[in-house]
Amino acid sequence: MPESADILPGTLDLLVLKAVSLGDVHGYGVLLRIQEISEGALQIQQGALYPALYRLQHDGLIESEWGRSDNNRRAKFYRLTRAGARRLGVEREKWERLSVAMSTVLAATPQEA
Numbered sequence: 001m002p003e004s005a006d007i008l009p010g011t012l013d014l015l016v017l018k019a020v021s022l023g024d025v026h027g028y029g030v031l032l033r034i035q036e037i038s039e040g041a042l043q044i045q046q047g048a049l050y051p052a053l054y055r056l057q058h059d060g061l062i063e064s065e066w067g068r069s070d071n072n073r074r075a076k077f078y079r080l081t082r083a084g085a086r087r088l089g090v091e092r093e094k095w096e097r098l099s100v101a102m103s104t105v106l107a108a109t110p111q112e113a
Contacts, residue, residue, distance in 0.1 A: 005041045012052050014095060015042065017080065017088040020062050026075035027053055053078060061087050 007015070019025065019033040030053070031044045056062045061084035069075040080088070 005038075007042060007044070011095070012044070012048060013056060014088070014091045015044070016049070016052050016056060017061060017084055017091070020078050021080045021085065021088055024077045024079045026067075026069055026077050028075075029069075030078065056084070060084075 015034050016030055019030045019037075022033065025033060027050060028046070031046065031049050034042050034044050053062070053064075057064060057078070060081055062078045063081055064076045064078050067075060067077045
């Protein structure tokens with residue numbers, strides 16, 4: 001398992017949108033999906049997750065419906081809206097540009113400065 005990494009400010013919504021884009025999932029399932037995909041490197045706290053889900057739903061980026069979880073408990077299942085899919089694309093492109101720029105700067109040598 002990789003070492004745990006801190007989630008950078010402003011990235012939680014992007015991670016949640018991506019997790020929900022992979023298929024309908026209940027709230028706690030979003031947390032588990034992110035943890036599984038990152039092989040345990042990203043740990044989302046429930047105290048941060050649920051306000052993010054509320055905010056994304058309020059903004060029309062995800063929608064929810066009540067259903068039954070695998071253990072037969074009542075749970076709210078989330079899915080991405082069209083607006084959420086567009087936002088995910090935009091935010092992903094921004095992240096990829098930032099990531100390339102950061103990698104370029106961090107790879108610089110004294111000769112390049």
